[in-house]
Amino acid sequence: MKLENLFALYLYQNKKLNLPGIGVFTADKIIAAPDDSEKHPVNVQGITFTNKNVALPDDDFIDFIKTHTGKMRPLAISDLESYLMLSKQFLNIGKPFYLDGIGTLQKVNDGSLKFIPGEYATTKLEAPVGEKKLAEKNTKSAYVEENREYRTGNNVSRKMLVLLLALGTLLLVGWGGYYLFKSNTGGESISETGIDTLSDTNTMLQSPAALPATDSLQVSSATGSSTTLPSGTYKFVLESAGKKRALKRYNDLQGYGNGIRMETKDSVLFQIFLVKQASPTDTTRLKDSLNAWYYGTKEMKVKIQQ
Template sequence: MKFAVLLAKYFYTKKHLALPGIGVLHLDAAVTVPDFSDKNFREVLKYIQFTQKNIAKADDELIDFIRTQTGKIRPLAESDLESYLADGKLLLNIGKPFTIEGIGSLQKMKSGDLIFTPGEPTIEKLDFHTEDKTPDKSVRHIPGYDESQSRHTVHNNQRRVLLVGTLVVIGLIVILWGGYSLYNKADNQPAQVSSEVNTPITNPDSTTIRQPDSNITEQPAVAATPPGTYKFIFEKTDRKARALRRFAFVHDLSPRIQMETSDSLNFTIFVRLSAMSTDTGRLKDSLNAWYYGTKPVKVMIEP
């Protein structure tokens, strides 16, 4: 179910929908909302009213509704709503209509005021009155408004870019992991012991020189320093929504990536890797290229 349709389902059930940063949609409590397939449903649309308000926070009831309908945890439900509204406000700011399927569309005027135009509900799963009712396929419901063609084009382009980016990231992970594995394999090979060892000899003038010691042909190899575990920090942020979105994306690509917070206000996305101290710089550059692309190095290292 599309997120906009989910909002329409909530609106026609509660007759009230507060959108943070945009305003409030409301329907008179005396209005009876029929089934969406009812021919009289269009009559309900003219009773929808919009009030432009500076809403700071979404209603808890709306977040709980999204959570129960999608099966997601509360922070992800909040993040989905924030992302949807951010896209809508972006469309409004560039002069495009922000369409909420099943309810109507908003348009921003030059004065900054938002104008609401009711729209006919789409057929896509607005069956909130009778869950088991099968709609008549012979009846075609045509929406009273169409979304901007440019919005569809941008959306499709974003999908293609995301797919290509995901494939590139997966390829980088495979290459980095293969190189790292080969490096660890090479480090585990036994060190070659020189057949000739130089020992310091002090002459009478207290000048230190080195010369071959003919009595010592071989000494046992000194054990190599074992690799340590380093914490490579991709990002620290106090923006909860961004932290959740970024973590969900990179964690799907590599489950080894973790996120932590000590106060629910500041979030850290990181990964722990075993490495030699001399190779932490190389790994940091590779991880930065994977996470940030061509941007300057932002990845940090903690023991």
Template sequence: MKLDILFSQYLYQHKKLVLPGIGTFTLDPAAAIPDETEKQRSAVTGITYDSKAVPKIEEELIEFIRSHTGKIRPLAVSDIESYISLSSQLLNIGNPLYIDGIGTLIKGKDGRLSFTPGSYASTKLEDLTVIRESTEPRRHDETFSRREPSGNNARQLLIGIAALITLGIIGGGAYYLYQSNAHKKTTETDAADSVANAVVTDSTTRSSGNAYMPDSNLIARDSAAIKRRADSLAALQNGSSQPDASGKIPLKYVLEVTANKNRALRRYAQLKEFGNDVQMQVAPDSSSFKLYFVIPSAYSDTVHIKDSLTRFFLNKVRIEK
């Protein structure tokens, strides 16, 4: 059960849901809430949204989350704050935020949030009491340190190995992309230096009185090389699907597709923190999240690039245009 299901049930009961940093949802007391036994989910009616900032989380909401998750108050507050933080990041990068049982928020180009009602959630309130570990990721859960050992050493060993593999994947990917970016910068600098050196060297050998005559053919050849590189970079930035002057086309190398919003945002933030030019595409209803790189590639190099990324990230990479 996701945390937003608890938010929708809280709104149905209390007629008002306040999420600091996101806004306030208000349900008309006259709105008809569908019966819990109904299988067909009907459209939400009577919900209004106000984006005005609020200072803090209401105590009633904290108590509601605490009572239905079985967690202590600090952990319930941490869960709510984590949800709000991740949701704000999602909105700030231009992706929609879908709150199950309430509706969808989208941030426009003017920075304002717009709200579209969704469908009522039909979860029974008595089912919510079984929620324990399925809300947003816990932060600094001190209760783990006080639990008795389970004796399942093999499971703990597997978790440790998985953590080490994850760190290795992140570090390897960051190193690969760092080396790739460094190579691009070095290539551009060397091309510019070759033009400058050619002009200076040839000018000293082709002097006539006080006038220097550089070799125009050499300058034209090196200038063409620089232009081909610039065309490639421009095609990448503009998202063009046409080959540049060097025959390369920007291709999308898909690293991962997941329905887990928290995993996608954490992975996106980690890769960005290491300086990777990763991009994320989110489905309109937030049902899937795609992490990918856009790399200008010649068709003859695609297999090599894809295999290299697969080895670095230990996850099969596929190509899209």
């Protein structure tokens, strides 16, 4: 707070104010600053002034200044002395000396000081500087702590998000690897588009032999004999497998209408094959195409028999 505001506030509290070189202000016990309900300034009543010689200010007043300005005691004393010295200079040249919340002093012809009561101070006494700084520090600490907790919560959320993203990425990679493995090794998934393309570019010689349903336990005698190939035709063996798998693959492929065939010599090992007419120079190309269509891999598994 400013020094000029502290004179009245000290007087309201302690009822007496000694000012060196000026005199003594005394306040009645009932005097007090107006409360917040007062809308207009109120004239001071109950304050008297005695013009007498005062050598030193009260120690309590120095401590009061020190507490509410935050200055060290020597600086508080120096500020008070400078303020009073300037005030006496104003009085000596006939200028009034105004004390906020107390009144006005005016020097008369006989050299004495005349006191004219003023209005109550409207400035409220603030908390001591030390307590104010402590409150600000506590507020700042609370803000820092709250901000730290907020950042900690954000860090936890961020870590959880990163972990979930990492797990999602691992799942996608694992699924992709599994899909590629099944595509490259199982030979189970056959593109209908690939079959259509193969059918358009290579004409089948015969329709597929009639076979029983997948759940049948017997294979017809027509299927049991070896296929006799006409001149200029080749037998492309796609797969040799046991009865269960061979029947399943045969029935799966038969619906595409590509002339797929199956035969067995011993009812143990079954061959799934296609019979195609081709020149000797085209057999390698057809073999590669059939292998890519059936297996989808670079490893050559299709065999040619004539």
